Amino acid sequence: MPVSVANSKRIYEGLRACDVRLVVTLAERWLLPLIRMADEDPEVTLVHVAREEEAIGIATGAYLAGVPVAILMQNHGLLAAINPIVSLAQLYRIPLLMLISYRGQMGEEDPWQTQGGLVTEPVLRALDIPTRVLDPADDIPRRIRDAYTLAHASLAPVAVLLPRDVMWEDH
Numbered sequence: 001m002p003v004s005v006a007n008s009k010r011i012y013e014g015l016r017a018c019d020v021r022l023v024v025t026l027a028e029r030w031l032l033p034l035i036r037m038a039d040e041d042p043e044v045t046l047v048h049v050a051r052e053e054e055a056i057g058i059a060t061g062a063y064l065a066g067v068p069v070a071i072l073m074q075n076h077g078l079l080a081a082i083n084p085i086v087s088l089a090q091l092y093r094i095p096l097l098m099l100i101s102y103r104g105q106m107g108e109e110d111p112w113q114t115q116g117g118l119v120t121e122p123v124l125r126a127l128d129i130p131t132r133v134l135d136p137a138d139d140i141p142r143r144i145r146d147a148y149t150l151a152h153a154s155l156a157p158v159a160v161l162l163p164r165d166v167m168w169e170d171h
Helices: 005-017 029-040 052-064 075-080 082-090 111-126 140-154
Strands: 022-025 045-048 069-074 096-101 131-133 157-162
Touching: 005 029, 005 140, 022 029, 022 052, 029 045, 029 069, 029 096, 052 069, 052 075, 052 082, 052 096, 069 075, 075 082, 075 096, 075 111, 082 157, 096 140, 111 131, 111 157, 131 140, 140 157
Parallel strands: 022 045, 022 069, 069 096, 096 157, 131 157
Antiparallel strands: none
């Protein structure tokens, strides 16, 4: 099943409408078209990290320097990044737009992805992180802009979950 380039473009359009200038990511199969778009965009700097915790720190620094930033990661990476989200971003009221590939949902073919899918939304609720699960029928660029706006209005992390129905052509 190929990743949806068309929906990836819609997501990227939303990022550019927010004037995002820095994208921080740990590469993941579902996110590859988005990562490629950021890499090829002369107005955007793409930073690859080895661990998602680093992404939270880099994005925090970018925000403090006045650089509009977004984080691209997998939901398992979100789970790995809980400590810096809580002890840095939430404690110091840092607005973070986190676009998260939502693995482990119905139709997941990789057994190692399933458990993370079960706990992603409950963990986000427990952390009081506003969350939207994108739907293919959504006005995706607008939903990305809405999430970015909320993050900055509330000075807090916001999560946009990118499920299989959005990220894959055939599901």
